[in-house]
Amino acid sequence: MRVYALDHVQLAMPRGLEDQARSFYRDVLGLTEVAKPPALAARGGVWFAGGSLQLHLGVEDDIRPARKAHPALLVDGLGELVSVCEAAGYEVTHDANLPGYDRVYVTDPFGNRIELMEPIGNG
Template sequence: MRLHHVQVACPRGGEDAARRFYGEGLGMTEVAKPEALAGRGGCWFRAGSAEVHVGVEEPFAPARKAHPALVVDDLDAVGARLAGLGFEVDWTERHTFPGFERFHTFDGHGNRVEVLGYVPVSVVPCSA
């Protein structure tokens, strides 16, 4: 089994805020929605095999606990880019997930998003 996408919600007309967070902030590429779904609003993003679908939900309420968790190559750079765009970046749990460093943030609609980076494995040379 593989995960195809995660969907998060936005209010009607929230596509530009989604583009700012997922596109500019996380560096994901917006992909066209299928014609049959485009009229529903929202927008879709992809980076590698990860997809986030932002769909319109009425009434809208942000997900404060449930969240996608995305692995990036340069955690510090992504955190700095999001902070530079005005998004809150919370590093308090940076070292609480074995094998990763991470931060939590909220997209332009208040949905929680976790961003992780792999911790490099130290190689200790064998003594002869």
């Protein structure tokens, strides 16, 4: 018996704001929307993928955004992605406290903290 991989990360979002999720995760971060199975699609929310990353946003009526707990997404071209985030109106916080990485934090439209990180020397 073993735990060997992470299948996906799920974050919460308010009901009916799937277009805001698409605007951030698809249009700003560049992830691809993935169709939810029909039985799960009826619940609302939206799923995204990029490389081996699977990120699901599920509807939560009494949403409490993840402000400390967060997904850390590996990226290529962090500087360009920071510019895209800022141009779309998202505030980016730089953090130089992790040796070997350039990294920033951005908050999605629902208040969830997202870490974007790039190994130094990849940009």
